[in-house]
Amino acid sequence: AQSVTQLDSHVSVSEGTPVLLRCNYSSSYSPSLFWYVQHPNKGLQLLLKYTSAATLVKGINGFEAEFKKSETSFHLTKPSAHMSDAAEYFCVVSGFGSNYQLIWGAGTKLIIKP
């Protein structure tokens, strides 16, 4: 069975500094991995998706994530935080093949200090 753990419930960074949101997953086979962002009172938006191609995945708004199989991690990074990045971020795993179900982490709230 798959599971996903987001290691921090809250992350606070200053504007202009790097962002690191940590995610570890557990899967018995090669998963698909996603990061979604949820701004207050708005719908979930896909940031990026890893399938089985390049291990470094680039997403929207300058975010990227690296799939590390040996560490079962899929951490999300951004070189320089912007005030508009303040939101809730979810790491998501799905199974390989015909598994359409998404398993969600509990979320990490990103706080940007001016």
Place this chain on the structure above:
Amino acid sequence: GAGVSQSPRYKVAKRGQDVALRCDPISGHVSLFWYQQALGQGPEFLTYFQNEAQLDKSGLPSDRFFAERPEGSVSTLKIQRTQQEDSAVYLCASSLVGSVAGEGADTQYFGPGTRLTVL
């Protein structure tokens, strides 16, 4: 349409009332999903449709929850005899297909959700 839409955006119900939540998926999307998101948590899967067929309803928490998609487009999630523990945001998502061979889950596009409060 341009994206997934849901209505109403907010619903307040008295305990014991029935409610119906509507989802309009992206035009042409075959797959439709319903999720429940409790405060401070990630979404949890409720049910999945491929066209009009409900292929998975394993996440529905009780027989008070019922979903349908009769014409393979718009879907309705109905909750009968609402209870306080039903209070949550109900999210609808659609995808072009359910899964992609060799890649796993297809990208799901989410609506803004319906916030249900049961008093």
